[in-house]
Amino acid sequence: MQQTKVVDMRGITKRFPGITVNDGIDLSLLQGEVHAILGENGAGKSTLMNILFGLYQPDEGEIRIHGKPALIDNPNTAIRLGIGMVHQHFKLVQPFTVAENIILGSEPRRGFSISYREAVRRVEDLSRQYGLNVDPNARIEEISVGMQQRVEILKTLYRGADILVFDEPTAVLTPDEIEELLDIMRSLVRQGKSILLITHKLKEIMEIADRVTVIRRGKVIGNVAKAETNPSQLAEMMVGRSVSMAIDKKPIEPGKPVLQVERLVVKGREGAPAVNGISFTVREGEVVGIAGVDGNGQSELIQALTGLRKAESGEVRLMGADITNAAPRAISETGMGHIPEDRHKHGLVLDFSLRENMALRTYDKKPFKRYGLLDYAAIDKHAQELVEQFDVRCPDIYTQARALSGGNQQKAIIAREIEKGPELLIAAQPTRGLDVGAIEYIHRRIVEQRNKGKGVLLVSYELDEILSLSDRVLIIFDGQIIGETRPEETNDRELGLRMAGSRLDKDAERSHAG
Amino acid sequence: MIDWKRWFIKDNAAIPLLAILSGLLFGAFVMLLGGFNPIDAYSHLFRNVFGSPYDFGETIRQVTPLIFTGLSVAFAFRAGLFNIGAEGQFVMGMTGASIVGVLLEAPWYIHAPLALAGGALLAGLWGGLAGFLKARWGINEVITTIMLNWMALYLSNYIVRAFLLEPKQQRTYLIHDSAKTSMAWLSELFGSARVHWGIFFALLAAVLCYAFLWKTGQGLELRAVGHNPHAAQYAGMNVKRNVTKAMFIGGVFAGLGGAFEILGVFHYQVIASASPGLGFDGIAVALLGGNHPLGVVLAALLFGSLSYGSAGMSFGADVPPEIIRIIIGSVIFFVASPGIIRWAMGLFARNRKRKEVA
Numbered sequence: 001m002q003q004t005k006v007v008d009m010r011g012i013t014k015r016f017p018g019i020t021v022n023d024g025i026d027l028s029l030l031q032g033e034v035h036a037i038l039g040e041n042g043a044g045k046s047t048l049m050n051i052l053f054g055l056y057q058p059d060e061g062e063i064r065i066h067g068k069p070a071l072i073d074n075p076n077t078a079i080r081l082g083i084g085m086v087h088q089h090f091k092l093v094q095p096f097t098v099a100e101n102i103i104l105g106s107e108p109r110r111g112f113s114i115s116y117r118e119a120v121r122r123v124e125d126l127s128r129q130y131g132l133n134v135d136p137n138a139r140i141e142e143i144s145v146g147m148q149q150r151v152e153i154l155k156t157l158y159r160g161a162d163i164l165v166f167d168e169p170t171a172v173l174t175p176d177e178i179e180e181l182l183d184i185m186r187s188l189v190r191q192g193k194s195i196l197l198i199t200h201k202l203k204e205i206m207e208i209a210d211r212v213t214v215i216r217r218g219k220v221i222g223n224v225a226k227a228e229t230n231p232s233q234l235a236e237m238m239v240g241r242s243v244s245m246a247i248d249k250k251p252i253e254p255g256k257p258v259l260q261v262e263r264l265v266v267k268g269r270e271g272a273p274a275v276n277g278i279s280f281t282v283r284e285g286e287v288v289g290i291a292g293v294d295g296n297g298q299s300e301l302i303q304a305l306t307g308l309r310k311a312e313s314g315e316v317r318l319m320g321a322d323i324t325n326a327a328p329r330a331i332s333e334t335g336m337g338h339i340p341e342d343r344h345k346h347g348l349v350l351d352f353s354l355r356e357n358m359a360l361r362t363y364d365k366k367p368f369k370r371y372g373l374l375d376y377a378a379i380d381k382h383a384q385e386l387v388e389q390f391d392v393r394c395p396d397i398y399t400q401a402r403a404l405s406g407g408n409q410q411k412a413i414i415a416r417e418i419e420k421g422p423e424l425l426i427a428a429q430p431t432r433g434l435d436v437g438a439i440e441y442i443h444r445r446i447v448e449q450r451n452k453g454k455g456v457l458l459v460s461y462e463l464d465e466i467l468s469l470s471d472r473v474l475i476i477f478d479g480q481i482i483g484e485t486r487p488e489e490t491n492d493r494e495l496g497l498r499m500a501g502s503r504l505d506k507d508a509e510r511s512h513a514g
Numbered sequence: 515m516i517d518w519k520r521w522f523i524k525d526n527a528a529i530p531l532l533a534i535l536s537g538l539l540f541g542a543f544v545m546l547l548g549g550f551n552p553i554d555a556y557s558h559l560f561r562n563v564f565g566s567p568y569d570f571g572e573t574i575r576q577v578t579p580l581i582f583t584g585l586s587v588a589f590a591f592r593a594g595l596f597n598i599g600a601e602g603q604f605v606m607g608m609t610g611a612s613i614v615g616v617l618l619e620a621p622w623y624i625h626a627p628l629a630l631a632g633g634a635l636l637a638g639l640w641g642g643l644a645g646f647l648k649a650r651w652g653i654n655e656v657i658t659t660i661m662l663n664w665m666a667l668y669l670s671n672y673i674v675r676a677f678l679l680e681p682k683q684q685r686t687y688l689i690h691d692s693a694k695t696s697m698a699w700l701s702e703l704f705g706s707a708r709v710h711w712g713i714f715f716a717l718l719a720a721v722l723c724y725a726f727l728w729k730t731g732q733g734l735e736l737r738a739v740g741h742n743p744h745a746a747q748y749a750g751m752n753v754k755r756n757v758t759k760a761m762f763i764g765g766v767f768a769g770l771g772g773a774f775e776i777l778g779v780f781h782y783q784v785i786a787s788a789s790p791g792l793g794f795d796g797i798a799v800a801l802l803g804g805n806h807p808l809g810v811v812l813a814a815l816l817f818g819s820l821s822y823g824s825a826g827m828s829f830g831a832d833v834p835p836e837i838i839r840i841i842i843g844s845v846i847f848f849v850a851s852p853g854i855i856r857w858a859m860g861l862f863a864r865n866r867k868r869k870e871v872a
């Protein structure tokens with residue numbers, strides 16, 4: 001049977017100053033399929049999707065939607081053509097309710113006034129139809145990231161989209177939320193929608209995609225049916241060499257303590273303690289992983305350790321020095337590197353050039369500052385070295401950080417923090433949004449820190465990552481460390497159960513007591 | 515080296531230029547509606563600016579304070595702060611200069627610099643106060659600076675009346691000659707127009723402003739705070755101190771403008787019922803100049819020339835000078851809504867594309 005092409009992009013070429021980002025790309029999306037787009041960081045995936053959604057204009061090539069040539073000059077045109085996009089960074093109005101956010105810009109009217117009740121009803125209908133389970137009256141700021149993503153999906157459906165584009169939708173989700181999202185996608189496809197999915201996770205592709213298009217450095221490398229491929233073949237197509245996720249970790253005897261945390265208490269956003277009396281130690285030559293479901297105090301713990309949030313009580317020592325509630329600069333200079341969880345909020349000044357971002361923490365130190373003036377020659381040299389060493393793909397070091405692809409932004413931060421040579425590296429979600437080749441490289445660098453006798457504190461929602469990198473794993477739940485294990489003594493299923501199962505234990509205790 | 519072609523194609527040069535053009539066209543349209551001849555009006559305006567050395571000198575005098583207040587707003591803006599208070603800081607600068615200029619006596623090489631410093635310091639503190647309130651308690655600087663503008667007006671009137679008033683006058687005593695920053699030879703060159711040292715200091719201030727923001731570590735900090743305070747904090751910068759500092763330095767720029775008005779142009783300060791408005795114009799200058807020191811200088815040149823030249827328009831072509839405020843207003847409107855300009859620029863390119871698709 002000949003399926004119809006709902007999207008047909010032919011020979012799409014897009015150039016930015018100094019770089020060809022899409023180079024004659026052909027891509028077609030069939031009615032009712034999930035089509036995955038796979039490619040290295042900076043390969044040009046987001047750019048291609050932004051072209052389809054009318055955010056960029058291609059320099060060459062044509063786009064057909066439902067067989068008709070289309071000039072998509074802005075997102076409104078795209079929406080009119082039935083294209084909806086769920087961006088990686090959500091565009092929601094925080095204090096508004098779900099329903100208000102969804103109708104924003106195409107409000108149902110009754111005379112001159114907006115019919116809110118009508119809006120809620122329609123949102124409820126859509127939510128039920130696709131199994132989204134969204135409460136139309138909840139405020140955005142009160143709901144989880146996973147729910148916010150569903151609101152974005154609803155927004156596109158509400159506007160009548162039948163072609164849905166997802167740009168790395170699972171990068172911000174927890175494993176459970178990912179499962180639910182995949183279910184939602186299945187239900188969407190069942191009801192006649194077609195989906196373009198960008199993801200770096202091969203597991204997800206194998207689970208949901210029908211076909212895969214692989215892009216490397218702006219060119220299509222291949223187009224395969226899922227049924228005829230496997231993860232390692234995909235990885236090889238994408239990176240151009242075989243990728244091994246196995247890590248060479250010699251056993252080392254941990255040395256002196258690098259980080260000592262004693263009965264730390266940190267308040268969360270609502271004023272209740274988010275970290276509730278945590279104690280642990282990280283030693284030289286050791287990677288300590290913190291495993292837990294999102295929102296159990298990990299963010300607050302890291303922010304308190306790095307000086308971004310006040311600790312209520314307890315003590316933090318780095319290399320023996322008391323750094324409790326010290327200023328971020330003092331902590332950093334005592335010997336801490338920090339790969340922050342939120343790269344856009346903390347990690348980068350997006351409007352700065354890459355070279356300035358590379359010196360963001362050290363601009364007032366020796367080679368970069370002389371007689372109060374910045375020595376841009378030294379700053380450039382430093383940035384250039386890091387870019388080459390960590391393979392940050394960018395037109396040049398004068399490019400704005402904003403113009404880098406998501407994964408390359410992450411690589412730039414990691415380069416800056418590791419290069420500082422910290423005694424303790426705190427890595428929060430270090431490989432979020434990276435391609436498999438880059439993950440392999442970053443994992444090596446993290447283990448290399450450990451092998452050099454430095455301490456590493458790793459926080460990740462990816463159990464695979466925790467298990468393959470850590471020497472010890474601490475399980476965090478509800479602001480407390482509820483257990484410790486070693487990767488060789490456990491597996492992801494058991495760990496996952498302990499992260500959530502403890503909740504059952506607790507409830508059981510409570511009901512006994514009560 | 516700067517790649518001029520690329521720089522020009524980028525929005526930062528094309529949009530202001532097209533905005534100016536649109537503003538002038540809109541002004542012409544309004545004149546037509548009012549039954550005036552725009553070509554006649556504009557040529558008189560032009561002649562009034564460049565017609566005689568005196569007029570040219572007076573235009574420079576008009577431009578000078580606009581550079582200072584424009585820098586004040588632009589500098590604070592680079593740190594993410596909206597300094598509506600250049601007006602009040604300007605007034606405090608005038609007052610500080612008057613106090614030192616009238617009450618003190620000293621040789622000129624001490625007196626004039628001291629009077630400038632007095633104005634700059636008072637204005638700096640005035641601006642810094644708003645910065646401090648923002649840093650310490652998070653009070654929005656737009657609100658505090660607006661309030662401080664009024665307080666500056668009344669406080670300076672009080673100071674003038676209570677300490678500096680010349681009997682039976684509505685103004686201070688004249689400042690001592692030793693505090694004046696007029697330049698006799700330059701003034702003569704321009705047919706005794708009131709040009710003064712201020713223009714050189716204004717240009718120097720623009721250069722220093724640029725160098726500080728883009729060549730020093732402190733400037734990098736300030737810009738980082740302006741773009742993303744969270745990342746600045748993460749990187750170990752003291753966000754609160756930078757906010758206070760940016761408002762202080764912004765105040766110093768505006769204050770120098772005010773001080774030079776007293777020391778170089780008027781030589782006394784009057785009891786004013788309203789503040790002079792040059793600080794508010796600074797907001798427009800900074801906006802048109804893209805908050806860049808070079809842009810500020812160019813924008814100040816334009817606005818200063820327009821407002822000085824508008825007098826010629828009313829004499830020569832009988833066009834009410836208020837028209838010039840309409841033109842300035844519409845230039846600002848077009849700069850502030852680059853979407854309109856881009857849309858107009860895009861129309862052409864898009865039409866071509868459409869034809870290709872069809």
Ligand SMILES: Nc1ncnc2c1ncn2[C@@H]1O[C@H](COP(=O)(O)OP(=O)(O)OP(=O)(O)O)[C@@H](O)[C@H]1O
Pocket residue numbers: 016017019021039040041042043044045046047048393394395403404405406407408433
């Ligand atoms: N506005 C821009 N100006 C200049 N270069 C840009 C711009 N936007 C993107 N680029 C460059 O285009 C390339 C491709 O970026 P794109 O965001 O499409 O990558 P990607 O495949 O989505 O990568 P990732 O997996 O990391 O998200 C990058 O090298 C990036 O630096």
Ligand SMILES: [Mg+2]
Pocket residue numbers: 045046047167405406407
């Ligand atoms: Mg991307």
